[in-house]
Amino acid sequence: MPYRIGVDVGATKIAAGIVAGGRLVKSAKVAxxxxxxxxxxxxxxxxxxxxxxxxxxxxxxxxxxxxxxxRGIVYASPNLPKDFRDVKLAAALHRExxxxxxxxxxxxxxxxxxxxxxxxRQGKTVVxxxxxxxxxxxxxxxxxxxxxxxxxxGEFGHTTVVEHGLRCxxxxxxxxESYASGGGMCRFYHQLTGRTVDTFELERLYQEGEIAARRxxxxxxxxxxxxxxxxxAAFNPDIxxxxxxxxxxxxxxxxxxxxxxxxxxxxxxxxxxxxxKTKLGDSAGIIGAALAAAR
Numbered sequence: 001m002p003y004r005i006g007v008d009v010g011a012t013k014i015a016a017g018i019v020a021g022g023r024l025v026k027s028a029k030v031a032x033x034x035x036x037x038x039x040x041x042x043x044x045x046x047x048x049x050x051x052x053x054x055x056x057x058x059x060x061x062x063x064x065x066x067x068x069x070x071r072g073i074v075y076a077s078p079n080l081p082k083d084f085r086d087v088k089l090a091a092a093l094h095r096e097x098x099x100x101x102x103x104x105x106x107x108x109x110x111x112x113x114x115x116x117x118x119x120x121r122q123g124k125t126v127v128x129x130x131x132x133x134x135x136x137x138x139x140x141x142x143x144x145x146x147x148x149x150x151x152x153x154g155e156f157g158h159t160t161v162v163e164h165g166l167r168c169x170x171x172x173x174x175x176x177e178s179y180a181s182g183g184g185m186c187r188f189y190h191q192l193t194g195r196t197v198d199t200f201e202l203e204r205l206y207q208e209g210e211i212a213a214r215r216x217x218x219x220x221x222x223x224x225x226x227x228x229x230x231x232x233a234a235f236n237p238d239i240x241x242x243x244x245x246x247x248x249x250x251x252x253x254x255x256x257x258x259x260x261x262x263x264x265x266x267x268x269x270x271x272x273x274x275x276x277k278t279k280l281g282d283s284a285g286i287i288g289a290a291l292a293a294a295r
Contacts, residue, residue, distance in 0.1 A: 002057045005048055006290030008106060009063040011079035011133055016047040019290035022117030024283040026051070037084045045096035052097070060102045060293025061089065062109035062285050064136060068151035069104045078134060078169040102293035107136025108145050108154070109288030114241045115140040116291050119279035123238030127231050129156070130244040131253070134169055135177040139235055145292065156231055161223055166191065180224035182246050189216045203249050217252055225256040229263035232273050243278035
Protein backbone atom coordinates (compact mmCIF):
# COMPACT_ATOMS: atom_id res chain seq x y z
CA MET A 1 0.00 0.00 0.00
CA PRO A 2 1.53 3.37 -1.02
CA TYR A 3 2.11 6.02 1.63
CA ARG A 4 1.65 9.68 0.74
CA ILE A 5 2.10 12.92 2.63
CA GLY A 6 -0.65 15.53 2.51
CA VAL A 7 -0.40 19.10 3.80
CA ASP A 8 -3.31 21.48 4.43
CA VAL A 9 -2.20 25.12 4.70
CA GLY A 10 -4.75 27.24 6.55
CA ALA A 11 -4.99 30.75 7.93
CA THR A 12 -4.16 29.76 11.51
CA LYS A 13 -2.58 26.32 11.22
CA ILE A 14 -0.67 24.07 8.85
CA ALA A 15 -1.66 20.41 9.19
CA ALA A 16 0.10 17.44 7.63
CA GLY A 17 -0.08 13.68 7.79
CA ILE A 18 0.51 10.28 6.29
CA VAL A 19 -2.27 8.95 4.06
CA ALA A 20 -2.64 5.30 3.06
CA GLY A 21 -5.56 3.81 1.18
CA GLY A 22 -7.50 7.06 1.38
CA ARG A 23 -7.23 7.08 5.18
CA LEU A 24 -5.30 9.47 7.42
CA VAL A 25 -2.89 7.34 9.45
CA LYS A 26 -1.03 9.96 11.46
CA SER A 27 -1.03 13.76 11.56
CA ALA A 28 0.42 16.84 13.20
CA LYS A 29 -0.14 20.57 13.01
CA VAL A 30 1.70 23.82 13.73
CA ALA A 31 0.73 27.48 13.74
CA UNK A 32 0.83 29.28 10.40
CA UNK A 33 3.51 32.01 10.41
CA UNK A 34 2.17 35.55 10.05
CA UNK A 35 5.54 37.03 9.10
CA UNK A 36 6.48 36.42 5.47
CA UNK A 37 6.46 33.92 2.61
CA UNK A 38 9.91 32.59 3.46
CA UNK A 39 8.79 31.53 6.93
CA UNK A 40 5.62 29.91 5.57
CA UNK A 41 7.59 27.84 3.06
CA UNK A 42 10.14 26.83 5.72
CA UNK A 43 7.34 25.74 8.08
CA UNK A 44 5.64 23.63 5.40
CA UNK A 45 8.96 21.96 4.58
CA UNK A 46 9.73 21.31 8.25
CA UNK A 47 6.36 19.63 8.77
CA UNK A 48 6.80 17.46 5.67
CA UNK A 49 10.17 16.29 7.00
CA UNK A 50 8.43 15.00 10.13
CA UNK A 51 6.61 12.39 8.02
CA UNK A 52 9.07 11.83 5.18
CA UNK A 53 10.18 8.22 4.77
CA UNK A 54 11.56 6.02 1.97
CA UNK A 55 8.13 4.39 1.63
CA UNK A 56 6.46 7.75 0.87
CA UNK A 57 5.65 7.87 -2.86
CA UNK A 58 4.17 11.38 -3.21
CA UNK A 59 3.82 14.70 -1.37
CA UNK A 60 0.97 17.15 -1.93
CA UNK A 61 0.15 20.56 -0.49
CA UNK A 62 -3.30 22.15 -0.49
CA UNK A 63 -3.54 25.90 -0.04
CA UNK A 64 -6.34 28.45 -0.28
CA UNK A 65 -6.38 30.97 -3.09
CA UNK A 66 -5.61 31.17 -6.79
CA UNK A 67 -3.42 28.13 -7.46
CA UNK A 68 -2.08 26.85 -10.78
CA UNK A 69 -1.43 23.20 -9.95
CA UNK A 70 0.11 22.45 -13.33
CA ARG A 71 2.75 25.18 -13.01
CA GLY A 72 3.14 24.86 -9.24
CA ILE A 73 2.36 28.53 -8.61
CA VAL A 74 0.27 30.24 -5.93
CA TYR A 75 -0.84 33.52 -7.49
CA ALA A 76 -2.50 34.82 -4.35
CA SER A 77 -3.65 33.44 -1.00
CA PRO A 78 -5.82 35.73 1.16
CA ASN A 79 -5.04 33.83 4.37
CA LEU A 80 -1.25 34.16 4.24
CA PRO A 81 1.23 37.07 4.62
CA LYS A 82 0.87 39.87 2.08
CA ASP A 83 4.07 38.93 0.25
CA PHE A 84 2.72 35.43 -0.49
CA ARG A 85 1.91 36.27 -4.12
CA ASP A 86 3.15 34.72 -7.37
CA VAL A 87 5.01 32.12 -5.32
CA LYS A 88 6.54 29.19 -7.21
CA LEU A 89 5.72 26.98 -4.25
CA ALA A 90 6.27 23.57 -5.84
CA ALA A 91 9.78 24.56 -6.97
CA ALA A 92 10.60 26.17 -3.62
CA LEU A 93 9.61 23.05 -1.69
CA HIS A 94 11.47 20.84 -4.17
CA ARG A 95 14.63 22.82 -3.39
CA GLU A 96 14.02 22.55 0.35
CA UNK A 97 13.25 18.82 0.36
CA UNK A 98 15.07 17.50 -2.69
CA UNK A 99 11.94 15.70 -3.85
CA UNK A 100 8.95 16.60 -6.09
CA UNK A 101 6.02 18.28 -4.34
CA UNK A 102 2.60 18.85 -5.96
CA UNK A 103 0.40 21.79 -4.98
CA UNK A 104 -3.34 22.27 -5.33
CA UNK A 105 -6.12 24.59 -4.21
CA UNK A 106 -7.43 23.47 -0.82
CA UNK A 107 -11.11 23.35 -1.79
CA UNK A 108 -10.25 21.22 -4.80
CA UNK A 109 -8.33 18.91 -2.42
CA UNK A 110 -11.39 18.69 -0.18
CA UNK A 111 -13.67 17.80 -3.08
CA UNK A 112 -11.19 15.30 -4.53
CA UNK A 113 -10.91 13.56 -1.15
CA UNK A 114 -14.67 13.26 -0.77
CA UNK A 115 -15.06 12.12 -4.39
CA UNK A 116 -12.33 9.50 -4.01
CA UNK A 117 -12.60 8.26 -0.43
CA UNK A 118 -15.60 10.00 1.10
CA UNK A 119 -19.32 10.51 0.69
CA UNK A 120 -19.08 11.32 -3.04
CA ARG A 121 -17.15 8.27 -4.19
CA GLN A 122 -20.11 6.86 -6.15
CA GLY A 123 -20.60 10.07 -8.14
CA LYS A 124 -19.26 10.89 -11.60
CA THR A 125 -19.66 14.65 -11.11
CA VAL A 126 -18.97 15.83 -7.57
CA VAL A 127 -18.83 19.42 -6.34
CA UNK A 128 -17.83 20.68 -2.92
CA UNK A 129 -17.98 23.90 -0.92
CA UNK A 130 -15.55 24.60 1.93
CA UNK A 131 -17.12 27.17 4.22
CA UNK A 132 -14.85 28.70 6.83
CA UNK A 133 -13.47 32.21 7.22
CA UNK A 134 -13.82 32.30 3.42
CA UNK A 135 -15.58 30.11 0.87
CA UNK A 136 -13.89 27.68 -1.51
CA UNK A 137 -15.23 25.43 -4.24
CA UNK A 138 -14.04 22.43 -6.21
CA UNK A 139 -15.39 20.17 -8.92
CA UNK A 140 -14.35 16.61 -9.77
CA UNK A 141 -15.60 15.18 -13.06
CA UNK A 142 -15.00 11.55 -14.01
CA UNK A 143 -12.38 11.27 -11.30
CA UNK A 144 -10.42 14.34 -12.38
CA UNK A 145 -10.19 17.76 -10.74
CA UNK A 146 -11.53 20.53 -12.97
CA UNK A 147 -8.79 23.17 -13.30
CA UNK A 148 -9.54 25.39 -16.29
CA UNK A 149 -6.97 27.37 -18.29
CA UNK A 150 -5.01 28.82 -15.34
CA UNK A 151 -6.02 26.38 -12.65
CA UNK A 152 -8.66 28.73 -11.23
CA UNK A 153 -11.84 27.02 -12.45
CA GLY A 154 -14.69 26.86 -9.97
CA GLU A 155 -14.09 30.03 -7.96
CA PHE A 156 -17.76 30.21 -6.99
CA GLY A 157 -16.82 32.16 -3.87
CA HIS A 158 -15.88 35.03 -6.16
CA THR A 159 -19.06 35.18 -8.20
CA THR A 160 -21.25 38.24 -7.65
CA VAL A 161 -24.51 37.68 -5.78
CA VAL A 162 -25.24 41.19 -4.41
CA GLU A 163 -24.64 44.21 -6.63
CA HIS A 164 -22.47 46.84 -4.87
CA GLY A 165 -22.38 44.57 -1.82
CA LEU A 166 -19.87 43.96 0.95
CA ARG A 167 -16.16 44.00 0.13
CA CYS A 168 -14.68 40.56 -0.50
CA UNK A 169 -11.22 39.33 0.54
CA UNK A 170 -10.19 39.50 -3.13
CA UNK A 171 -10.90 43.24 -3.27
CA UNK A 172 -14.12 43.06 -5.29
CA UNK A 173 -17.60 43.54 -3.83
CA UNK A 174 -20.78 41.53 -3.41
CA UNK A 175 -19.25 38.09 -3.87
CA UNK A 176 -20.69 34.86 -2.53
CA GLU A 177 -17.80 34.69 -0.04
CA SER A 178 -18.73 38.20 1.20
CA TYR A 179 -21.85 36.71 2.80
CA ALA A 180 -21.83 32.89 2.76
CA SER A 181 -18.77 32.43 4.98
CA GLY A 182 -17.83 32.94 8.62
CA GLY A 183 -15.90 36.10 7.86
CA GLY A 184 -18.66 37.39 5.61
CA MET A 185 -21.38 36.87 8.21
CA CYS A 186 -19.34 38.69 10.85
CA ARG A 187 -18.78 41.64 8.50
CA PHE A 188 -22.49 41.74 7.66
CA TYR A 189 -23.34 41.77 11.36
CA HIS A 190 -20.83 44.60 11.89
CA GLN A 191 -22.49 46.58 9.10
CA LEU A 192 -25.85 46.20 10.85
CA THR A 193 -24.71 46.95 14.40
CA GLY A 194 -21.25 48.51 14.38
CA ARG A 195 -20.12 45.70 16.71
CA THR A 196 -17.31 43.24 16.00
CA VAL A 197 -18.01 39.57 16.76
CA ASP A 198 -16.57 36.18 15.83
CA THR A 199 -18.65 33.27 14.57
CA PHE A 200 -18.93 31.71 18.03
CA GLU A 201 -20.43 34.88 19.50
CA LEU A 202 -22.65 35.37 16.46
CA GLU A 203 -24.04 31.86 16.88
CA ARG A 204 -24.65 32.49 20.60
CA LEU A 205 -26.49 35.75 19.85
CA TYR A 206 -28.60 33.96 17.26
CA GLN A 207 -29.56 31.25 19.75
CA GLU A 208 -30.50 33.96 22.25
CA GLY A 209 -32.82 35.53 19.68
CA GLU A 210 -30.93 38.77 19.12
CA ILE A 211 -32.57 40.51 16.16
CA ALA A 212 -29.43 41.53 14.28
CA ALA A 213 -27.90 38.06 14.65
CA ARG A 214 -31.11 36.46 13.43
CA ARG A 215 -31.22 38.83 10.47
CA UNK A 216 -27.57 38.10 9.67
CA UNK A 217 -27.85 34.32 9.65
CA UNK A 218 -31.18 34.38 7.80
CA UNK A 219 -29.83 36.58 5.00
CA UNK A 220 -26.47 34.82 4.72
CA UNK A 221 -28.20 31.42 4.67
CA UNK A 222 -30.27 32.62 1.71
CA UNK A 223 -27.09 33.68 -0.09
CA UNK A 224 -25.46 30.29 0.58
CA UNK A 225 -28.55 28.56 -0.83
CA UNK A 226 -28.30 30.75 -3.92
CA UNK A 227 -24.64 29.76 -4.40
CA UNK A 228 -25.40 26.06 -4.05
CA UNK A 229 -28.33 26.32 -6.46
CA UNK A 230 -26.10 28.12 -8.99
CA UNK A 231 -23.49 25.34 -8.72
CA UNK A 232 -26.17 22.70 -9.29
CA ALA A 233 -27.40 24.56 -12.37
CA ALA A 234 -23.84 24.95 -13.70
CA PHE A 235 -22.56 21.40 -13.11
CA ASN A 236 -25.65 19.17 -12.76
CA PRO A 237 -23.67 17.17 -10.16
CA ASP A 238 -24.46 13.79 -8.68
CA ILE A 239 -23.85 15.25 -5.22
CA UNK A 240 -22.91 18.52 -3.49
CA UNK A 241 -20.72 18.22 -0.39
CA UNK A 242 -20.33 20.90 2.29
CA UNK A 243 -17.27 21.12 4.51
CA UNK A 244 -15.12 23.58 6.40
CA UNK A 245 -15.24 25.10 9.86
CA UNK A 246 -18.77 26.50 9.53
CA UNK A 247 -20.18 22.96 9.37
CA UNK A 248 -20.17 23.18 13.16
CA UNK A 249 -23.01 25.75 12.80
CA UNK A 250 -25.98 23.74 11.45
CA UNK A 251 -28.36 26.71 11.85
CA UNK A 252 -26.43 28.24 8.95
CA UNK A 253 -26.20 25.43 6.39
CA UNK A 254 -29.16 23.15 7.12
CA UNK A 255 -31.80 25.76 6.22
CA UNK A 256 -29.81 26.53 3.07
CA UNK A 257 -30.16 22.92 1.91
CA UNK A 258 -33.94 23.16 2.25
CA UNK A 259 -34.02 26.44 0.31
CA UNK A 260 -31.94 25.07 -2.57
CA UNK A 261 -34.85 22.94 -3.77
CA UNK A 262 -36.89 26.13 -4.36
CA UNK A 263 -34.09 27.95 -6.18
CA UNK A 264 -32.84 25.48 -8.78
CA UNK A 265 -34.13 25.71 -12.35
CA UNK A 266 -35.73 22.62 -13.92
CA UNK A 267 -36.88 21.37 -10.51
CA UNK A 268 -38.14 18.06 -11.91
CA UNK A 269 -34.54 17.22 -12.83
CA UNK A 270 -32.47 19.12 -10.25
CA UNK A 271 -34.33 19.55 -6.95
CA UNK A 272 -33.46 16.03 -5.80
CA UNK A 273 -29.68 16.68 -6.11
CA UNK A 274 -28.22 15.51 -2.77
CA UNK A 275 -26.58 18.24 -0.67
CA UNK A 276 -24.75 16.66 2.26
CA LYS A 277 -22.06 17.44 4.80
CA THR A 278 -18.55 16.06 4.65
CA LYS A 279 -17.78 12.49 5.67
CA LEU A 280 -14.03 13.00 6.10
CA GLY A 281 -14.34 16.18 8.18
CA ASP A 282 -11.14 18.01 9.10
CA SER A 283 -9.05 15.24 7.53
CA ALA A 284 -10.35 15.89 4.02
CA GLY A 285 -7.81 18.60 3.19
CA ILE A 286 -4.81 16.45 4.08
CA ILE A 287 -6.24 13.35 2.39
CA GLY A 288 -7.14 15.27 -0.76
CA ALA A 289 -3.70 16.88 -1.04
CA ALA A 290 -2.04 13.47 -0.70
CA LEU A 291 -4.34 11.81 -3.22
CA ALA A 292 -4.07 14.67 -5.70
CA ALA A 293 -0.27 14.45 -5.56
CA ALA A 294 -0.41 10.87 -6.81
CA ARG A 295 -2.39 11.67 -9.96
